Amino acid sequence: MRGLLASVRFALVAAGQNFTRNLAVSLAGVFTMGLIMLLVGGTLLLTHTVDAILAQQETQADEIHIYLQDSLSMRTIADYELRFSHDSRVNGVAFTSKDQAVVAAQQRGLQLQPAINTLGTNPLPASIDLHVRTLGDLSQLNTVAKALPIVDTSSGSATDYSPGVIPRLQSVITVTVWVGSALSVVLAVISLVIIMNTIRTAVYIRRTEIEIMKLVGAGDWFVRWPFILEGVFGGVLAAAIGATAVAVAYRFVLSQANTQAFLGVTFDGRYLTAMVLLLLAFGAVLGGFGSFLGVRRFLHA
Amino acid sequence: MSLAAVMPPQVGQKPDPGMRPVISFHGVSKTYPNGTEAIRDVDLAIYQGDFCFVVGASGSGKTTLVRLLIREEVASTGRIFVDGQETTRMTRRRLPKLRRKFGIVFQDYKLLTKLTVAQNVAFALQVTKPGQRHLKEKVEETLWIVGLEDKLDTFPDELSGGEQQRVAIARALVHRPRIFLADEPTGNLDPDTSWGIVQLLLQINHRGTTVLMATHNREIVDLCRRRVIAIDSGRVVRDEVEGGYLREGEATI
Ligand SMILES: Nc1ncnc2c1ncn2[C@@H]1O[C@H](COP(=O)(O)OP(=O)(O)OP(=O)(O)O)[C@@H](O)[C@H]1O
Ligand SMILES: [Mg+2]
Numbered sequence: 378m379r380g381l382l383a384s385v386r387f388a389l390v391a392a393g394q395n396f397t398r399n400l401a402v403s404l405a406g407v408f409t410m411g412l413i414m415l416l417v418g419g420t421l422l423l424t425h426t427v428d429a430i431l432a433q434q435e436t437q438a439d440e441i442h443i444y445l446q447d448s449l450s451m452r453t454i455a456d457y458e459l460r461f462s463h464d465s466r467v468n469g470v471a472f473t474s475k476d477q478a479v480v481a482a483q484q485r486g487l488q489l490q491p492a493i494n495t496l497g498t499n500p501l502p503a504s505i506d507l508h509v510r511t512l513g514d515l516s517q518l519n520t521v522a523k524a525l526p527i528v529d530t531s532s533g534s535a536t537d538y539s540p541g542v543i544p545r546l547q548s549v550i551t552v553t554v555w556v557g558s559a560l561s562v563v564l565a566v567i568s569l570v571i572i573m574n575t576i577r578t579a580v581y582i583r584r585t586e587i588e589i590m591k592l593v594g595a596g597d598w599f600v601r602w603p604f605i606l607e608g609v610f611g612g613v614l615a616a617a618i619g620a621t622a623v624a625v626a627y628r629f630v631l632s633q634a635n636t637q638a639f640l641g642v643t644f645d646g647r648y649l650t651a652m653v654l655l656l657l658a659f660g661a662v663l664g665g666f667g668s669f670l671g672v673r674r675f676l677h678a
Numbered sequence: 679m680s681l682a683a684v685m686p687p688q689v690g691q692k693p694d695p696g697m698r699p700v701i702s703f704h705g706v707s708k709t710y711p712n713g714t715e716a717i718r719d720v721d722l723a724i725y726q727g728d729f730c731f732v733v734g735a736s737g738s739g740k741t742t743l744v745r746l747l748i749r750e751e752v753a754s755t756g757r758i759f760v761d762g763q764e765t766t767r768m769t770r771r772r773l774p775k776l777r778r779k780f781g782i783v784f785q786d787y788k789l790l791t792k793l794t795v796a797q798n799v800a801f802a803l804q805v806t807k808p809g810q811r812h813l814k815e816k817v818e819e820t821l822w823i824v825g826l827e828d829k830l831d832t833f834p835d836e837l838s839g840g841e842q843q844r845v846a847i848a849r850a851l852v853h854r855p856r857i858f859l860a861d862e863p864t865g866n867l868d869p870d871t872s873w874g875i876v877q878l879l880l881q882i883n884h885r886g887t888t889v890l891m892a893t894h895n896r897e898i899v900d901l902c903r904r905r906v907i908a909i910d911s912g913r914v915v916r917d918e919v920e921g922g923y924l925r926e927g928e929a930t931i
Contacts, residue, residue, distance in 0.1 A: 383809030589788050592750060593849075594777030595805035597770070677770075 384599065391603035392610060395579040403607075406575040407615045410660070413564040414619025418656050420557035422627050425648055427550050433485070439509055442473070442537045443522045444502040444529040454505065457527060461507055466518060469508030475499050485643065487635050502529045565663060572611065572667025576604050580675050587675070597676055604668045612664020613657055620653040698762060699723035700857065700888055701747065706756030708742055708912075716742040718912040720756070724890065726856075729883045731899045732892040733923055734909035740892035741785055743909070744861050747890075748777050760857075778806055781855035783863045785892075787846040789834040795821065796830040799849045806853060820848045824878065839866035847875065851882070858882060860891040864898065872898060896923035 396403045445454065454472060462470045473481065478501040479489055493499055507522075509515055519538040522528065528535035580587065590600050631644050701724040708717040716739045724730060732740050745751040746758060749765050758765050765776055789798050799817045803810050810816070821827050824844040834842050843866055850858065860879065864872035876891075876898050883889045893899065899906060899922060906921030907914060916925055 379809035379811075380807070381809070383804070387804060387808060585788065586790055589790065589801070590805045592748065592777060592782065592784075592788070593802045593806055594774040594780075596774045599805055599808075 384602070387599075388602035388606050391583075392606035395583070395603060395607045396610065398582055399575070399579050402575055402578050403611060406571050407611050408618070409571055410568050410612065410615035410663075411618035411622075413568050414616045414656050414660060415622045416564060416619075417557075417561045417659070418619055418623035418652055419626070420553065420560060421652050421655075422623060422649070424550060424553045424557060425645065425652075426631075427553060429643070429645065431547065431550065439515075441507050441509065441515055441518060441522065442504040443507065443525070444504050444535055444537075445527055446529045446531075447475070447502065449503075449527055453527060454503075457525070458505055461505065464518075466509060466511075466514040467507050468510045471506045471508075473504045473506055475501055475503045478503065488632065565659075568612075568615075568663050569667045569670070572608055572664055573671040575611070576608055576668045576671030577675075579604060579607060580672055584675075591676075600676060601669070601672050604672045605665050608664035608666075608668025608671070609661045610664070612660035612662070612667075614660075615664075616656040616660025619660075620656045623656075624649055624653065697725055699759075700726045700728075700761060701890075702759045703746075704757045704759075706746065706753045706758055708739075708746060708751060709754045716912050717746065717753075720912075720914050722907065722914065722917070724888060726888055727883070727886055728905060729880065729889045729902075730891070730905045730907055731902070731921075731923075732890060732907050732909065733894070733899060736894075738909045739912040740909060741861055742912075744782070744859050744890075744892065747859060748780055748782060749773055774806070778853065779856050781850035781853065781858045781887075783843070783846045783850045783858075783860040785861040785865070787834075787842050789842060789845055789849075791834055794831050794833055795826060795837070795845050798834065798845055799852050802849045802852055816852060817848075820852045821845075823851065824848045825874070840868070840871050843867065844875070847878070855887065857888045857890070860889070862892055862894065864893060864895050869897065876902065899923040 458470050458472060461467050476499070479493070479499055482489055482501060489499075489501070507518060509518060515538060519536055523535045525535075587600055627649060628644065701722070703720045703722040706717060706720045707715065709715050720743075732743060734740055742751065746753055747760070747765075749768065753766050756766070760776060761779065763776070768776060790801065793801060796814075796817050799820060800813055803813055803816065818827065818830065821830060824847050826841065826844055826848065829837065829841065829845075834845060837845065843863060847860070847863060850860070858879065863879070864875050867875060872895060879889050879891060880902070903920045903922075906916065906918050906923070908916035908921075908925075
């Protein structure tokens, strides 16, 4: 127990010395690796966000919202609702008022209050929402709806029907996953090389010490641990830098996307936490393994 | 404080004939990668409690012999045994345990310039027996033995060559090794200090530690009348129980 504590202390002190004696090289390594972690984390979050948008689109796929002009009377709206409810292709009709639209948007994570405050009015239109029996009828119903005199054409689209969006998103995801995975593998290899070289420099600085340690009979692991710890420490530090940058960017981009583009993407704190932990573990493993490879050649020489 | 307090208990002075050697070489040769044949077909047996001088001209292979013993170098052919274990076939994993049996004074000292005298001596214990109790006392006792008790916090660069050599001796002694290997431990010392070092090694030996000392110092070898192993171009050319630096009647240069 005493021996273990003493060994751990020895390794920690030596690892700290390695890092600081070699500060410029260590920091350069850490920042490069931090950048790599940022790219890996960014790819993960991007994939996840596109995934979330897709999932949201899919749940809305059997619905079509017909946006209404602001000036319509409740009577007119009720007439159209009735007409649609007799349509055999439709199995549900609902009405969403302008205020309800805001509530619904807010439930999807959109921050509308700032926009409403600036505009002075609520920019969201009311809508008649049709639930269809089969997805294939959506396009026909869309054509019918767009021709109605009650639709709001001011915002560019009379309905939220967009047939191409799902396949498009799916291909975006496939590409992101592929590019992201390939990039991550390449970046992980680059990280390993950077770590190995940083550790080699540290080993070189300590070569006399290591030689004496080996000759007086210190075990291999005793020689290795300081360097492995240095690598793990550097890797975790790099991951922390990368993860912080990703988290800040994620928050910023989402808030921009939601207020400027009305994209209904929610901030996923749990995924972000999981991703940060994953990056930290990834950094620790890469750092430790890179150092192991870095000292190995020297130890066996 | 007396030497007896810090030395291992005394064992039998002379080995009885049936005793197993603590070190033995069987037809050992060492050829370095560049083709230099540093050791050629050496057979040796060294017993617990022996005090041996290894003498020979510069380049005759003394240091190589020491390196083979601690397996810093691997023999090209032949077998070496230490404590009955064949070190020539030992796995890397078991090297630390082998090396801890030895106390080694390297010809070039190998002191760490960034550490103080006391830290240099402590280092050997810290990396082989982490968490060792009474570390400070052990280090100070050992430095007292070599007469450096007033240089504890000095750095090696601030010491004379002889003082550095004594730090190296203290570092080799601090873990109370069974076998003490000294490669030219008096190389840089004046006759008086050299003699002091040899007295010290004799005392250590008297307490049961096997001592192997490679040296050029003719006066010391002739005065001690101990076992002398003479090497020439990697071969053992003489092995006498109570020898001199040169063969009896050999011409003095
Ligand atoms: N690492 C090495 N690679 C190649 N040749 C070596 C190496 N080390 C020593 N030699 C050669 O091996 C021979 C024996 O060297 P060694 O160092 O054992 O001699 P020595 O007896 O200790 O000499 P000295 O008294 O000068 O210390 C020499 O010819 C030397 O040049
Ligand atoms: Mg030599």
